[in-house]
Amino acid sequence: MHIVVCIKQVPETRNVEVCPETGVLLRDGVDSIMNPFDLYALEAALRLKEQYGGTVSVISMGPPQAQTVIREAYQMGADRGYLLSDRAFAGADTLATSYTLAQGIEKLDAYDVxxxxxxxxxxxxxxxxPGIAEVLGIPHESNVSRVLGATADGLQVISDLGTMVYTKSIKFPCLVTLTKGVGEPRLLSFKLKQSTRDWPITTWSAADLDSAAQDFFGLSGSPTQVERIFPPTVSDSFETWEGSGLELSHKLVQKLQELRLVEGVERAQN
Ligand SMILES: Cc1cc2nc3c(=O)[nH]c(=O)nc-3n(C[C@H](O)[C@H](O)[C@H](O)COP(=O)(O)OP(=O)(O)OC[C@H]3O[C@@H](n4cnc5c(N)ncnc54)[C@H](O)[C@@H]3O)c2cc1C
Incomplete structure (x- = not known):
């Protein structure tokens, strides 16, 4: 089985602050880590490999320093690493990111999941x-909380949508997005750190991808532009209300209407 895992390097969020004047993330001195959910995706991939055999490839789109998360993936047990890195990919929205990753994945050996x-x-x-799956034209399943197993045809998974949990079979080749239910990610292995130290990371630039795709990368391929990033205002003001249960519920409805959070709620009859 060839399993491809998409991993992204993200800022260590506990330390991230937003500049109040410019609304830009203050990244100086902020450590970068592998996106936490991607650790779970990688863990699920490694468990599939252990159970059914095969190869785990990891792929990331990002600046050269994203090699660090690929090295970490090697230290967890991944077999091959690919980095899509080019100034032309900068400013990508989710559409351009999905498109670029899909172009990279299409260059890999045939994959199952x-x-x-x-x-x-x-x-x-x-x-x-889901964006990558749409570009590649393959089925996808989101919010997968458990991978139950694989057959020759596909995977059986459990999806947890919060209000509904269901079991589903999905045919290869397919894409699934994973939650933290799939199992605690393993620690980086010191032994693997030593043995994978010289393993190559294949790096592709825009020129290595399909020439017909060039207009769909980065800022020029991104219809969404973020105008402003700002932290939500936190208010510690509060009101205390007293009264019977009915009076308090009327008061609550009135308040929600004042704040325009609900409309058209009829006053309950006494
Ligand atoms: C400072 C800043 C400015 C931004 N400006 C814009 C903007 O102007 N317009 C806009 O639309 N968006 C903007 N974004 C958002 C940016 O487009 C997204 O970070 C990017 O497209 C990926 O989407 P996401 O992080 O929401 O991924 P999600 O969809 O939440 O990620 C889901 C999964 O997809 C995979 N994945 C996602 N990204 C990658 C990657 N690069 N490499 C490998 N796997 C990946 C991982 O497995 C990840 O767990 C900005 C983000 C930041 C931090």
Whole structure:
């Protein structure tokens, strides 16, 4: 089985601050880590490899320093690493990111399954996994909390949508996005750190990808532009209300209407 895992390098969010004047993330001195959900996707891939045999390839789009997360993937047990890195990829929205990753994946050996994290801790859209599947024209399943097993044809998975949990079979080649339910990611192995130290990381630039695809990379391929990033205002003001349960519920409805959070709620009859 050839399993491809998409991994992204993200800022260590506990330390990230936004410049109040410019709204830009202050990245100086902020450590980068592998996106936490991607650790779970990688763990699921390694468990599939252990159970059924095969190869785990990891792929990332990002600046040259994203090689660090690929090295970490080697230290967890991944076999091959690919980095898509070019200034032409900068400013990509989720559409361009999905497109670029799909172009890279198409250059790999034929794959059975692509695993992604559910979402990232920086962009946080959860759109890239399904986006890659749409570009490649393969079935996908989101919010997978457990991979039950594989057959010759595909995977059996459990998806947890919060209000509904269901079991589903999905045919190869396919893509799934994983939640933290799939199992605790293993620690980096010191032994693997030593033995994979010289392993190559295949790096592709825009020129290495399909020439017909060039207009769809980076900023020029991105219809979405973020105008402003700002932290939500946190208010510690509060009101205390007293009264019977009915009075308090009327008061609550009135308040929600004042704040324009609900409309058209009829006053309950006494
Ligand atoms: C400072 C800043 C500015 C931004 N400006 C814009 C903008 O102007 N317009 C806009 O639309 N968006 C902007 N973004 C968001 C950016 O487009 C997204 O970070 C990017 O497209 C990936 O989406 P996501 O992080 O929401 O991934 P998600 O969809 O949440 O990720 C899901 C999964 O997809 C995979 N994945 C995602 N990205 C990668 C990757 N690069 N390499 C490998 N795997 C990956 C991982 O498995 C991940 O767990 C900005 C983000 C930042 C931090």
């Amino acid at each position: 692509i695993l992604c994290g559910l979402q990232t801790t920086d962009g946080d859209t959860a759109q890239v996994g």
